[in-house]
Amino acid sequence: MKWLWLEPFRQQGEMEAPDYENCFEPNLPRRTALNRLNRLREADLVERLGKGRSTLYRLTDSGKARLEVGAARPAPAKPKPRGIHLSASAKSMRTRIHRRFSERVPVEYHRGFFGTYLPNQSSYLPEFTRRKLFVAGSLTGMTSQRLLMDLAWNSSRLDGFACPLPETEQLFQTGNGNTPLSNEAVMILNHKAAIEFLMEPSAEAGFNRRTILNLHALLTADQLRDPAAEGALRQAPLGIAKSTYLPPAVPELIEMYFDQILATAAEIQDPFEQAFFVMVQLPYLQPFLDGNMRVARLAANIPLFQRNLVPLSFVDVSEADYLDGMLAIFEHNDITILREVFVHAYERSTQRYNAIRGAGDPDPFRVKYREAITEQVAELIRARCVRPEAIARLRRWADEAVIENDRKRFIAAAEETLDGIHEGNFARYRVRPAEFEAWQAVWNEVTS
Incomplete structure (x- = not known):
């Protein structure tokens, strides 16, 4: 609700983006804060006033009026956080990373965190996990289009x-169409392409390199100030918002x-160890100017x-849990929180897949050609085509239209x-x- 997004401006008529993100509990991630400010x-x-670090955001007259109208409404109850149940060690680490910024020690990239990892000898995930x-994630059919959409969203x-x-559903089905795209829509379409x-x-x-660089280019298309940075390794220093890393x-x-990192990942034989290793080490390096964590995901x-396993769609993973996991890696090289988030996320992904499969996920191909199949079937019925003639006519039509x-x-x-x-469904095809x-008499006679 936009009037609630305006609340931080009630005490201060103008503020910088970092001040705005700190007005919420828990604090907003930088990208979320900027996204809200842009939508406002x-x-x-x-x-917006100024540029770069001196940028200020100030209420307009419309914003002041909207804030006053919103103040007359009862504030909605805050939803309960949907964080996962963490182990004692993960909770202890969370306490450490939630200390005030001034109490946390600045840290640099620790080469040993990666260098001591030996593929197929070291392991971030226990064997029983x-x-x-693997048992939960084995696919019994094609990957659900709905699950891939969940991953993008x-x-x-x-x-x-x-x-x-x-x-999101419309974008997955029809693409961008002819309407202007929001930042959110561009992000979804970039994920779809990736x-x-x-x-x-x-x-x-x-x-x-080819895969990961192109993956970055697809995920950041039309979202970076410098298009040359799409699919290119970082050439400049980079800071991490709200982190001393x-x-x-x-x-x-x-x-x-x-x-x-890529050479090590390629050597790992277990698919889940591979997946988690990349989720840890790529964001820790921050090889790109932006989009590092989405590339890793x-x-x-x-x-x-590649192994025909249910994809990791991050369903029901809270932003706070995920970012806490990354912060623990950045500042302490501790994988405990992110590992528990990863396992929870994959278990929820498999449950989601089984629910979708049980509900009968529609065949994307049939959905795509639904009208064409209906029209061609109706014409063949009206023409009383036997099977060989029907196949021949379908081939001729498909050669021109498919x-x-x-x-x-x-x-x-x-x-x-x-x-x-049959007699119970022929009306679907708009025939008398x-x-x-x-x-039916001709078709059954020929094919019986």
């Missing part, structure tokens, strides 16, 4: 972009560590896609539809009873 600007409720996840949410689910890239067999995705700043070291799915890669599957889907038509009966 688009609604003409605040205006990996076995449990939840990964965007963890970066502070809250695109409404109905809009997921399609990782799942495309010809892409030969793996833990190599200082990532490496020397480009040559960044490139060397990046290549070493999608890269973690590479071994899962893309080459889809033609065989389209013909098979239409033939399967014809075989499944007499037309159906005349066709």
